[in-house]
Amino acid sequence: MLLASTLRSTTFKLALAAIVTFGVIASAIFAYVYLFTASFVRSRSDQAIMAEYSGLLGAYERSGRRELIELIRNRLAGGSPAEHVYLLVDHASDVLAGNLDKWPSAATAAQGWTEFRAPGAPDAASQPRFRAMSATLPGGDRLLVGTDISDLDSFAAKIKAAVIAIIFLMFVVAVVASILVTQRTVGRIEEINATSRAIMQSGLDKRIPLRGSHDEWDRVAENLNLMLDRIETLMGDVKQVSDNVAHDLRTPLTRMRGRLEKAYHGGRIGENDQALIGDTIADLDAVLGMFSSITRIAHIETQVRKGAFRTVNLVEIASEVVELYDAAAERDGTDLSITGDHEVRVTGDRDLLFDAIANLVDNAIKHGRAGGKIVVACENVDGGAVIAVTDDGPGIPTCERDHVFKRFYRLEQSRYTPGNGLGLSLVAAVAHLHGARIELLDHSPGLQFKLWFSTPAS
Structure with a gap:
């Protein structure tokens, strides 16, 4: 099941495409190395043959046939016949000097390179292979000079076999690695799919398992x-x-x-x-x-109100809110005041900021202490803006502070106070829209509600 999913997966197909591309490039590189190595070894051998051939031809041109025959005999006496080939025949192909019994049938051209097996051998395939330079001399004699290249052919064959084996092994390892990696990827995706199906069938209590790999x-x-x-x-x-x-x-x-x-x-x-x-x-x-x-x-x-964002002064907005609620505060004997800097600028929606501050002041009046004190403070702090509403009422228990921003959530002591539990939900929504951070602090007694605007006005 997992193997079939692996072979059908897009990841595996992409891995195969990458393997083929990499394999073609690597094969081209190895082929170049093989051809260059074989050509280099062959060229070194040809240079040695040409040097020997040129020396013998020069001796012939200086002293004639007799000197050439003597020189070939000296070469054979001091060298290994299995490695070097010398042959001088007359116009009738009779051997004059050399270590071959007759002129090779493969050397038919008047002059040039030729390759042949040792003539007269019963099993030609097992005999050494020679590469030689042949030429027809002015008197009708023919000269052949060469060397055994069997080791060169064996070396080239080994390089070729090694290159083919490396390419094959590379493809096998790449395919196996691709299958293993793809199986791991498909396995993780299947875990996510299985969890998704379980959630659809039973509920949101399921979670995707972690392997602890931190990948x-x-x-x-x-x-x-x-x-x-x-x-x-x-x-x-x-x-x-x-x-x-x-x-x-x-x-x-x-x-x-x-x-x-x-x-x-x-x-x-x-x-x-x-x-x-x-x-x-x-x-x-x-x-x-x-x-x-x-x-x-x-x-x-839904954050669709950002089109109305402008640079505004929080002090002006807070002053308007304090003026609006001053009469309500006086009825309860509460002292409502504003303090702080004269100008605190932020980028935001003026109407929404007004509503948020108004809800905070309204809550402080409703749930604060009768005859108490409420302070609205606007300040510039570390390049940002802060507005705080502080009262000296009963405050909010620490265990309830994570819940007061939920819609319709009301504390037990506020259950019979007019309101619908949506004021702080609106404040939280406005704060989130403006990228502001909410902070609830104990004022001992009372509560301090802060809005931190970290981004200054542009």
């Missing part, structure tokens, strides 16, 4: 597992949002139905009807506002 496949598996963790978290958030929506909508809808039923069955009293309808409209407005907030958060999270 690129382990990194892919880690990223996919992180993605599955994120999907599982988002699915949990969706379920929680659905549960919270159902819970939070049940009460206002039930009240609206009861009021409308009361108005339907009761007498027509103008002031009572008007109050009843007014309360119903208020509840409907609250429901519509809830859905409007959900839609806006989703719109922000």
Whole structure:
């Protein structure tokens, strides 16, 4: 099964194409080495033959046949007949001097190179092979000078066999390595596919196994597992949002139905009807506002609002928010103030930043201590911008801080406070859109909520 998948895989096909390309190049290189080596060895032998041939021919031209015969006899007396070949015959092919019985039948040209086996041997294939230079002298005599090249042929044959063996072994090793590497790749892909099928069948609790090799496949598996963790978290958030929506909508809808039923069955009293309808409209407005907030958060999270980004001054925006909520703070006896630098610039959407700061101030007023103090601070820190909203209320327990940004999530002590649990979700969405980091700190007593804008205004 795995072998069949390996042979069908694109990775294996690409590996084969690479093997063929590399094999052709390597074969061409080895062939060049073989031809160059054989040619070099042969040329050295030919140079030695030509030197000997030229010496004998020069002796003939200086002193004639007798001197040439004497010189050939001296060469044979001092050399090895198995290595060197000398032959001088007259016009009738009678041997005058040399170590061959007769003129080789292969040497038919009047002058030039020739190759032959030792003439007269019963088994020609087993006899030494000679390469020689032959020529017809002015008096009609013919001269042949050569040497045994059997060792050269054997050497060339061994090089040729070695080159063929290396090329064959190279192809075999490359194919085996390609199959093994491809099997490993296909095996890891099959693990991912198997996990994907298990997830589709049973749920998001499955994860891709890691081999601990810390290679690129382990990194892919880690990223996919992180993605599955994120999907599982988002699915949990969706379920929680659905549960919270159902819970939070049940009460206002039930009240609206009861009021409308009361108005339907009761007498027509103008002031009572008007109050009843007014309360119903208020509840409907609250429901519509809830859905409007959900839609806006989703719109922000898709990051389609970056076209409205401009260089803005956080101090101006925060001052407007403080001015807007000053009356509400006074009603609760809360001291609301702004401090920090006079100019803190960031690149962002002014309206969204206003909404985020307004939600933070609104939360501080609602959940802070009555008659307490709220400070909004804008500062330039290390080339970036920071805005902090600090109160002296009960704060948020450390164990709850990872959950307060979820939609509709509300602390137990805030369950009966007006609101729908979407304010901090909107703040988180705006912060993510602007690349800002959120930080929740204890103020002892109270809470300090910070937004760090790491990228300065351009």
